[in-house]
Amino acid sequence: MSDTMSGNQNMKFLYAGIAIALLISVLAPFLASSDPDGLESAAMDIVDEAKLTAMEEVAPAVESPMPDYAIEGMGKTGEVAAIVAGTLIVLVIGFAFGKLTKK
Amino acid sequence: MHIPDSFMPLSQALIYWVAALPFILMSVRWARNELDETKVPILAALAAGIFAIQALNIPIGMGTSGHMVGAALVAIILGSPLAGVLVLTLVLLVQGFVFADGGITVMGANILNMGVISGFVGYYTFVVLRKSRISIAASAFVGAWLGLLVSALATAVELYLAGTFPLVPGLTAMGLYHLIIGFVGEGIITAVVITAIQKSRPDLIDNSFLSSEAKGAAA
Numbered sequence: 001m002s003d004t005m006s007g008n009q010n011m012k013f014l015y016a017g018i019a020i021a022l023l024i025s026v027l028a029p030f031l032a033s034s035d036p037d038g039l040e041s042a043a044m045d046i047v048d049e050a051k052l053t054a055m056e057e058v059a060p061a062v063e064s065p066m067p068d069y070a071i072e073g074m075g076k077t078g079e080v081a082a083i084v085a086g087t088l089i090v091l092v093i094g095f096a097f098g099k100l101t102k103k
Numbered sequence: 104m105h106i107p108d109s110f111m112p113l114s115q116a117l118i119y120w121v122a123a124l125p126f127i128l129m130s131v132r133w134a135r136n137e138l139d140e141t142k143v144p145i146l147a148a149l150a151a152g153i154f155a156i157q158a159l160n161i162p163i164g165m166g167t168s169g170h171m172v173g174a175a176l177v178a179i180i181l182g183s184p185l186a187g188v189l190v191l192t193l194v195l196l197v198q199g200f201v202f203a204d205g206g207i208t209v210m211g212a213n214i215l216n217m218g219v220i221s222g223f224v225g226y227y228t229f230v231v232l233r234k235s236r237i238s239i240a241a242s243a244f245v246g247a248w249l250g251l252l253v254s255a256l257a258t259a260v261e262l263y264l265a266g267t268f269p270l271v272p273g274l275t276a277m278g279l280y281h282l283i284i285g286f287v288g289e290g291i292i293t294a295v296v297i298t299a300i301q302k303s304r305p306d307l308i309d310n311s312f313l314s315s316e317a318k319g320a321a322a
Binding site for chain 2: 003006007009010011013014016017018020021022024025027028031032033034035036037038039041042043045046047055056058060061062064065066067068069082083085086087088089090091093094095097098099101102103
């Protein structure tokens, strides 16, 4: 396969990838389980309750614009917007990084 | 499996940054040496897809959920665990700074666990199984599953050293939950995606290790 041909094929892969990623981003706020993840569940099982509460009250080292993949006061719409924004940010950074570092 | 800042003292969090940094630098060097113009769209698509899928927590019972990590998937497609390290580093940077998912001071530990450990264990398990003529889907499933499980156990040990988890209960709880998360969230999804790509774009999946037996054994 020539470089141009696989290049075009790979652009198709990119478009398909973007479509799938955006579809997941839009559905995630409705489909994702809100149960604690494996690490959080483990912590709740084995860490002393008072100690865990104290740890959870510690503010993160850096303030984030959209903590917990949400926009304050915007409900599910805000969650969709946050995850879509994140997907697009990662897409742009990934593409730009690739372009800058490629051989 | 994203460790928050409060789970680890700063002094230890910095040690994991020091441990992760050489792998991050190697992953940048991998991109310089191996990533050509035609592969850039693949890298970007994988990074966006991994970020999105990580937002989708799957319930595993016991009041617990988990999501895919994806380092093994990226490593298998692009033919190097360093590709997995690179994508997970980008994803964790955005998750940490924009969404407060995973701490900033402990990001080195998160990159080490989810990028390096799950990527390397996942990829080399895949390679060994493929060389033993196991099917691509089964190899991808087992590699991704094992990669996630080992990275969860490593996290348990780090949190024991941090004074946050007791050792054995930590290993047991993290191991049990991630045994299941790894089966569903990591193993099955990785195998399905690899099979789909193998059918539609077999040229895309790097399998140079199958034809360069001698070189692979030496490496």
